[in-house]
Amino acid sequence: MTGKASASSLDRQQILTALGRHWNPTAALMMAATERQVESHAHGSEVFGEDGSCSLDFAGSYGVFLVGHQNDAVREAVLHELERAPAIPPGATHPAMAELFSLLLEILPPGLDRFTLGCSGAEVSEAALRAAYLARPGRHRIVIVAGGYHGKTLGALTVLGQEEHRRDFLPGGSDLVVVPPGDAASVRRAVSSRDVAAVFVEPVLGGAYLRVPPADFLPEVSRACAETDTLLVADEIQTGFGRTGRMFAVEHFGVVPDIILLSKALTGGFVPVAVAAMTHEVASAARRSPQWHPGVLEGTTPSALSMAAATATIREVRRLGLPERAERVGAALRDGLRAAVRKHPRHLVDAPGIGMMTGLRTRNPAVENLISMQMSARGIHLGHSLNEQMDQPVLRFYPPLTVRSEQIQRVLQALDESLQWLDRRPAWLMRRITWLLRRQYQLPPPLVLKLMHSNLKVNW
Ligand SMILES: Cc1ncc(COP(=O)(O)O)c(C=O)c1O
Structure with a gap:
């Protein structure tokens, strides 16, 4: 205690x-x-x-x-890191990040092996949006599910005064298509125009709705995305790490998304951190974009403390x-x-x-x-x-x-x-x-x- x-x-x-x-x-x-x-x-x-x-x-x-609150193993790991080097100074090589990545690779669906870090769910939702726009150039529509929640910070980009950072992502403002929950036919219709960069879904719709979709919803959405080269982004910020009875909720439906978003439970409540895990294909397509530069998907604050908390939390999830x-x-x-x-x-x-x-x-x-x-x-x-x-x-x-x-x-x-x-x-x-x-x-x-x-x- x-x-x-x-x-x-x-x-x-x-x-x-x-x-x-x-x-x-x-x-x-x-x-x-x-x-x-x-x-x-x-x-x-x-x-x-x-x-x-x-x-x-x-x-x-x-x-x-x-x-659980104050999980003993996670607290130990956090305290240990606190005494060593809680921040990762720019340019320093620190094992904490690599340790977290190797553990994530063991538990994530296959192929999701490129990581972007952030401090909040909203931040990695935005990273996923930027990755989608870069990896699918020329497509500016995004499909979302009515009632879905992915954070509140997109306004930051919309109101950014530095035109050079903004124009590639929001040339004429974002273009959203909202589909009813569980309605795969609407998703198929929307992506068939081939101008949708990504479909964002919570595998189980959380918030005040709490809806488990019909069994064929995600597989059908995944097929429609694959056929039209549209990215499927699964927001597992609420569902990840076992909450639904599987390590990730997409496992219930046998679907592997192109990008998966993680946060909330990831560090046991000790330090906020978030991860967008994406496939090699998405990361390299984004890299081919003329707008790509090394820092385009993330901020500047990876912390060894949060990496250590996340690593210890995942170990606890598996051990227990x-x-x-x-x-x-x-x-x-x-x-x-x-x-x-x-x-x-x-x-x-x-x-x-x-x-x-x-x-x-x-x-x-x-x-x-x-x-x-x-x-x-x-x-x-x-x-x-x-x-x-x-x-x-x-x-x-x-x-x-x-x-x-x-x-x-x-x-x-x-x-x-x-x-x-x-x-x-x-x-x-x-x-x-x-x-x-x-x-x-x-x-x-x-x-x-x-x-x-x-x-x-x-x-x-
Ligand atoms: C499914 C989902 N996505 C994204 C977010 C946003 O996360 P944050 O509040 O850390 O920005 C939340 C937060 O409740 C969420 O439940």
């Missing part, structure tokens, strides 16, 4: 005031409204408050804490057999969630998911919020969809893959109690709460706190 962090000298009100004033007033208000404790330390699936409380983390930062565990233990979680759906059809639609990428599709955003709050009050943190505009958002259950069976039982028990509590609320209240939720960002902050029975003050 790790050393407990020393208690903060700031109380909850002071912390939220600082966050509200100097960072994000809306996020601070939401934190104030949910009345969670100030976190002190965490280990495995458990998060401890400064008041000594212990909660179960079934949100896992949407997939980051796959090997986490993909198999996700499949086996995840089945118990999914069975429990499905039983809840059968018992509470008034509130729940279904329990989608695969492996330990699971969730509850709720009848409306009020149900999602109220279950989330009730569970939080019972010491269980779930992955809220953060989308009150959706009609039937999915409340996500993404525990670390190291979660123990009795912890899953505790969560299912708390869920049953929360749903029983919900059963006692009248239908008009749900409609009123949905109405309020959809306007929550327009409501005066003190009113939000009053409605949530919070005793904190908004003084930012």
